[in-house]
Amino acid sequence: MSQNLRIALTKGRLQDKAVSLFEAMGLDCTPIKNPGRRLIHTIPNYPLDGVLAKAPDVITYVEHGVCDLGIAGKDTILEQGGAFYEVLDLGFGKCRFALAVKEGSDFYGTYKTRRIASKYPNVARAFFAKKGMDVDIIKIEGSVELAPILGLADAIVDIVETGATLKENGLVPIETVAPVSARLIVNTASMKLRKAEIQDFIARCERELEKK
Numbered sequence: 001m002s003q004n005l006r007i008a009l010t011k012g013r014l015q016d017k018a019v020s021l022f023e024a025m026g027l028d029c030t031p032i033k034n035p036g037r038r039l040i041h042t043i044p045n046y047p048l049d050g051v052l053a054k055a056p057d058v059i060t061y062v063e064h065g066v067c068d069l070g071i072a073g074k075d076t077i078l079e080q081g082g083a084f085y086e087v088l089d090l091g092f093g094k095c096r097f098a099l100a101v102k103e104g105s106d107f108y109g110t111y112k113t114r115r116i117a118s119k120y121p122n123v124a125r126a127f128f129a130k131k132g133m134d135v136d137i138i139k140i141e142g143s144v145e146l147a148p149i150l151g152l153a154d155a156i157v158d159i160v161e162t163g164a165t166l167k168e169n170g171l172v173p174i175e176t177v178a179p180v181s182a183r184l185i186v187n188t189a190s191m192k193l194r195k196a197e198i199q200d201f202i203a204r205c206e207r208e209l210e211k212k
Ligand SMILES: Nc1ncnc2c1ncn2[C@@H]1O[C@H](COP(=O)(O)OP(=O)(O)OP(=O)(O)O)[C@@H](O)[C@H]1O
Pocket: 010, 011, 012, 013, 014, 055, 072, 073, 074, 075, 076, 093, 094, 095, 159, 160, 161, 162, 180, 181, 182
């Protein structure tokens, strides 16, 4: 008997939404919903093991083929890149990358080199390269909104969902950089070697998403 397919799931915000989708598809997710400190859980009624990982690691595990499938945000995919197939937009975890500045500041009205703070330096760099603008990028690990308030940066490139965090910190979005949502990704070798099983899983996801 062949080993179960393995899917890497992004822990945190996307985890519950992935589990809701799987349950709607008829998968028994009891073990993943009561994980304790355990990081790998077998689905009792479908040949699938769920691996709970941090967002960038989901991509690393899928790229290296130790997980056949993964669920990651488009934000992480754009930042990290890599060789894998992105097969489905799962329609949850919706937000966007935005360029935001302190309210009242004139970001484009100066010739000096702007400083941009972001948890996503590659996304920020690519955005400004496309505009032909030379900027300095500073990597920040979280609560990126602090950087312009503290005077470290002229702007941020960050995830915006409701806009509440920007607003409560006196910042305003001035441009959308890219839309973001959760994606199903597949290891390139698994796609060939375990084609039937993977296509069955993708088809089940698709059938469920079509109902929405
Ligand atoms: N408002 C939001 N803020 C951040 N991420 C969001 C939001 N809405 C949806 N997402 C998606 O959820 C994913 C995981 O977010 P989550 O906040 O759980 O982890 P994280 O902030 O990337 O990591 P950490 O564990 O360091 O907090 C993101 O990569 C993104 O695709």
